[in-house]
Amino acid sequence: MANILVVDDEMGIRELLSEILGDEGHVVQLAENAQQARQARHEARPDLVLLDIWMPDTDGVTLLKEWQRDGLLTMPVIMMSGHATIDTAVEATRIGALNFLEKPIALQKLLKAVQQGLTRSAETPRPAIPALRVITGDNLGTATAAPSLSGAGAPSYETRQFTAAQPVAAAPANQFASLSFDLPLREARDAFERIYFEYHLHREGGSMTRVAEKTGLERTHLYRKLKQLGVESMKYAKRGE
Numbered sequence: 001m002a003n004i005l006v007v008d009d010e011m012g013i014r015e016l017l018s019e020i021l022g023d024e025g026h027v028v029q030l031a032e033n034a035q036q037a038r039q040a041r042h043e044a045r046p047d048l049v050l051l052d053i054w055m056p057d058t059d060g061v062t063l064l065k066e067w068q069r070d071g072l073l074t075m076p077v078i079m080m081s082g083h084a085t086i087d088t089a090v091e092a093t094r095i096g097a098l099n100f101l102e103k104p105i106a107l108q109k110l111l112k113a114v115q116q117g118l119t120r121s122a123e124t125p126r127p128a129i130p131a132l133r134v135i136t137g138d139n140l141g142t143a144t145a146a147p148s149l150s151g152a153g154a155p156s157y158e159t160r161q162f163t164a165a166q167p168v169a170a171a172p173a174n175q176f177a178s179l180s181f182d183l184p185l186r187e188a189r190d191a192f193e194r195i196y197f198e199y200h201l202h203r204e205g206g207s208m209t210r211v212a213e214k215t216g217l218e219r220t221h222l223y224r225k226l227k228q229l230g231v232e233s234m235k236y237a238k239r240g241e
Contacts, residue, residue, distance in 0.1 A: 001026055001186060001189070002026050002027070002047040002121075003027045003044055003045070003046045003047050003048075004021055004027070004028050004046060004048050004049070004050065005030075005031060005037065005044065005046035005049045005050070006021070006028060006029070006030050006049075006050045007031045007032075007034075007036075007037040007040075007049065007050065007051045007052055007055075007060070007063075008032070008050075008080065009032050009052065009054075009055045009056055010052075011032070013052070013103070014030045017110075018030060020107065020110065020111075021114070023221060024111070024114075024224075024228075025189075026114075029044055029046065033055055033056065033057045033058070034055060034058035034059075034063045035058075037049075037051070037063060038063075041067070041072060045075075046075055047118060047121050048076050048077075048117045048118055048121060049075060049077045049078070050080055050101075050114075051063065051064065051077050051078065051079055051080065052079075052080050052081065053079055053081035053083075053092070054083060054084075060079060060080075060081075060092075061079075061091060061092050064077060064079070064092060064095050064096065065095055067096075068095050068096050073096045076099075076117035076118070076120050076121050077098060078097065078098055078099045078101060078113050078114070078117055079092045079097045079099070079100045079101070080100075080101045080102075080105065081100075081102065081103060082103030082104070084100075084102075098113075098116070098117050098120060099113045099116065099117065101113060111224065111228075115228075193225070194229045194230070196215075197211070197215070197225070197229065197231050198236075200214050200215060201233055201236040205236065206233055206234065206235075206236035208222060208223070208233060
């Protein structure tokens with residue numbers, strides 16, 4: 001989850017981007033002009049900014065120059081416009097913009113640009129999500145969590161007890177996976193969501209229709225989520241759609 005600032009004088013654009021990014025689990029702040037953007041930049045310290053070029057008071061390129069001049073360009077900025085020329089896009093990139101999106105913005109281009117920006121904004125590398133240990137069959141009563149990455153030396157381990165009050169999954173050997181609770185929130189959430197979707201994909205034989213119904217997600221959102229998590233739905237397809 002990241003804190004993203006959307007700066008655009010068009011209400012429809014702001015609301016659309018807010019809905020899409022909020023759907024992806026991000027916290028979204030909105031500004032309709034440069035003054036509001038300055039205030040939001042000062043108060044919220046966003047992880048990434050989506051900045052429109054053409055605004056009535058101060059245009060986006062001028063605001064970008066201002067942030068660069070004052071040492072405030074510490075976060076990735078993605079410029080947006082439906083009317084900008086190539087020269088404008090090149091100038092914004094030269095000043096320090098990470099990317100440029102042309103309106104109307106295609107969904108996949110938006111998500112890819114945001115992901116690239118958030119990856120670039122990470123000041124220190126986050127620990128990789130540990131491999132999940134699958135507990136099957138006779139070992140279902142007790143699960144040993146994956147190694148946590150806290151501390152400077154060797155990884156520590158935690159043991160957690162699980163009670164199988166009902167079948168864990170409609171999968172061979174009742175597969176059950178555990179994860180470390182010592183991970184940062186984003187990594188822990190991604191690891192949990194990966195387990196969650198793999199569980200339902202296995203249970204439903206790879207049927208995206210049934211998984212969408214079970215998880216309460218629209219198919220388009222489900223496909224995006226699986227791609228984001230690196231879950232390959234096809235390997236679970238045993239019964240088809």
